[in-house]
Amino acid sequence: MRALSHLTSRHVIKSHTWHAHDNLTLVACWNPTNGLIVSGGEDCKYKVWDAAGHLLYSSNVGDHPVTAISWCHSSSSYFAVGSFNTIKLCDKNGWSHSMEKVNTGSIYSIAWSSDSTQVAMACSNGILLTGHVIDRRLEWDNYEATLIRRKVIEVREVANEVREVLEISDRVVHLEFGFNHLVVITPMQCHVYSVTNWNTPTIFNLKRSIISAVFLAEKHFLIVEWNTVLLYSYQGRLLGNPRWKGISSEPLYPACISLCADTLVIRSQNNEKLLHILEIPYNKPIVESQSHLHLHNVTQVALNYKGDRQLALIDVNKDLFLIAIRTTGSGRICKIGFTIF
CATH class of the missing domain: 2.40.10 (Thrombin, subunit H)
Known part of the structure; x- marks a missing residue:
């Protein structure tokens, strides 16, 4: 016990504390990628902080205490908030983009899939609940692309209300729209659509299944795989690593x-x-x-x-x-x- 006490005293680090909630703080989750912290408490609020303790966002008072919070893995741009019979999807700025009412009692734990498209929730009535992130909407020029189901994207040309429905072979993990191209990532493939031809996309296989981000430019696009970046042409040709x-x-x-x-x-x-x-x-x-x-x-x-x-x-x-x-x-x-x- 003396050795343990001595070891502890030599490894004390300076901590930073701040008053986060009016009542008991029940949950907190720190995103190592963007450095943001989200917390929830018995005061029925969730809040977003930076690492120095500056308050970036505070939600309105909800109906029930916040009992679970979890950042998504690959994107770091949104997080899930659980409370009694309620699950919310929020962006990194704190704004709630969707709220689902479920009959499960309090949600006590939330876990994301590795590609951040699915979420599992442990509930107080013994149920394990799973859900999928859909209804993501992207805009480019006169076009709007919406992920309406796990494997279905609807593209709408706003000027004349022409709609195209794109059925993908596997669930959509990432999608980015820009420079007259829609890039769709599934667990195993990349699909590249042109606004001039929605019927015959360029499709090629991916080396890895976990994609962190996709960036588009005028002549090419970049796929980020954890610590690796790959540059492709819109014709699917690998331009470089x-x-x-x-x-x-x-x-x-x-x-x-x-x-x-x-x-x-x-x-x-x-x-x-x-x-x-x-x-x-x-x-x-x-x-x-x-x-x-x-x-x-x-x-x-x-x-x-x-x-x-x-x-x-x-x-x-x-x-x-x-x-x-x-x-x-x-x-x-x-x-x-x-x-x-």
Whole structure:
């Protein structure tokens, strides 16, 4: 017991506490990817916090205490909230996108499937309940694509109300719409549709079944598989497997990846202040051309699509910066916004 006490005293770390709920805090879930914490309590509220304890969102008072909360795995953009006879699906900003009433009593535990398309719930009446995420809606130009069932997507052209129904061979894991193409990911395949031809998509097999994110650009798209990125043409041809200095087995954070016609930006897996900037030349290897070391941890990046290449980033302090990217190195850095808590 003395040895244990001595070991504990040498490994004490500084903790950070804050008052989260008016009554007992019942559940909390920390997302390691985006660094956000969601909590629920007997005050019948759920709240979203950053890692420093700043309140980002507080729900209205519900009818019953919040008894279960869980972030999805692959996306980190939404989470599920359980209470008495109720399950909610919320985005990372806290907003509730759907609410289902079930006859199961209190929901005590929530678990997501590895691809974040299905959820299992342990209920107080002894029932194990499963559900699927559907009704995801994406917009591009005059088109709207909606996942109406697990294997069915409805595409609507808003201007003339023309509708196309796309039946997929397997359940849809990811879908992204942009640059006149709809990219649909199933557990084993990638389907690429063009707005000019919905009947004959390009289909190719995937090397892995767990996809973290999909990014579209004018001439190509990027598939993120945990710590690997693969660049494809819209005809299904593999264009390259981008690599950068210090690449590791740690997962990539989708919010810190951005793609355009000639550039790819990825935040380092080991240093959250470091951005790798890669050139995407035609018929040549994709190589790291430069890097940018920011003063603070970077939480989000975005490249522009038109004009001189520029990179916008948001850091952990919620400050917004604009960086001019040049072939000879990063250009002028301009701070254009900040947030006060």
